[in-house]
Amino acid sequence: MSFSVIISKLLESFVINCEIFAVTLAFALPLGLIIAFGSMSRFKPLSWLTKTIVWIIRGTPLMLQIIVLFYGPGLIWNNNLWGSGYSGRMSACIVAFIINYACYFSEIYRGGIESIAKGQYEAGQVLGMTKTQIFFKVTLLQVVKRIVPPLGNEVITLVKDTSLARVIANKEIIMMAQEYASKGLIWPLFSTAVFFLVAVGLLTLLLNWVEKKLSYFK
């Protein structure tokens, strides 16, 4: 098999990694904010519930969550809600990623929101601003720039975590490369590093740029 054929096959399967990455980010970023509000809620049952969920999701391996989410319904209730075929696998996997990453993001948001000095809320109240106004016009502006570095960390981890999709046989790049390895061709497996390095390199540049854009208080 020629070099270019293998590289194009690897690239084709890397699209799956990119899909998981993009869809997970698109849904987990807003969902994380909702979860953050849940765990900061003054309505105790709600904050306990969200905190328990965050504990479970952060306390178990993502690999296990993917397996349980995909095989669980069929094995436990004899009702496979994902359907058979490729698309079911992909959706199950992405749902697991979204839930997992939303929980991590929620803690980053919470940290960011709680890091804003209480005096600023009080100052806002003195000036006669409503709670919503204070959140959007005072808090959020500062939160966004404070959470970029920790969010960037998670985003970069997500790029590499996408290879976990293989546990339920989504043919992402590592699984594809291991298929070559099982036929006795070893170099494709090592070359997958290049794909991840390039993706993370681009993201790092993007994150640096965002950080610079957001330094509006300097």
Add this chain to the structure above:
Amino acid sequence: MKNFKAIIALVLVAVMCLALFAGCASSAPENDQNIQENDVSPAPEAENASDLEYILNNGKMVIGYTDYAPMNYTDENGEFTGFDTEFAIAVCEKLGVEPEFVEINWDTKEVELNAKSIDCIWNGLTIDEDRKATMSISVPYVKNAQVVVVKADSDYSSTADLIGKTVVAEVSSAGEAQIIGEDADENLAQAEYISMAKQTDCLVEVKSGTADAAVLDWTLAKTTTGEGTDYADLKMLDLELASEEYGIAFRKGSDVTEAVNNAIAELVADGTLPALAEKYGLALAPAIAG
């Protein structure tokens, strides 16, 4: 100070580049082969580095396997057993070495073998031309066939019923060849195929309904599906797709293969191997059964 930092950065970059290139060079397949051949399997005249001596010197043979009944598995009492397990122990006794069983990932078995983290793959390995080209394989010892496993309460009775359904098999297995290979079953070729890392994963897929059927080894299906087993709600379709034989794989050009072949012949002659086959409900390959 600025200069100093720049110099350190340059040195670091240079070191990383070197490491990267060194990595690339040694992972290229041709070089790999060369290194292997120089390392472990020189011409028979150069006795000082033969693979057999390497194993004898170590006093042990490291056997790569995956958990796979009835070949290598843990029984109800928690003891590691199986046909291949007992077979390997008997052969190692003949060779005068200790067997050491190491569980591996089936899809990286060749990497393990070449990296010398294992000395052989002894786990119901189907003999085919590809594998003969990349590894040294023993005489065939057990006969096997590929079968289709479905849910017991399903209506499927032949492969024609599986057109357009989801079918799973282990990656680069003989079962996979029946679905996407050159001589694939014409009905299964029209199914949606999804490859799995292990044969036992295929059974989980069918049981949970995430796949409609699995193509796997008769030896596995016979002992793990049907009444009184973990997969009592699965059944085998009454058909055999392809018959094949199992062998033990060693590093390419290894002289251990011949020593093991001789040991197998002895074990057949003294009746040990036929007795083992009967114990596990397997059929010996014609080549050694005589």
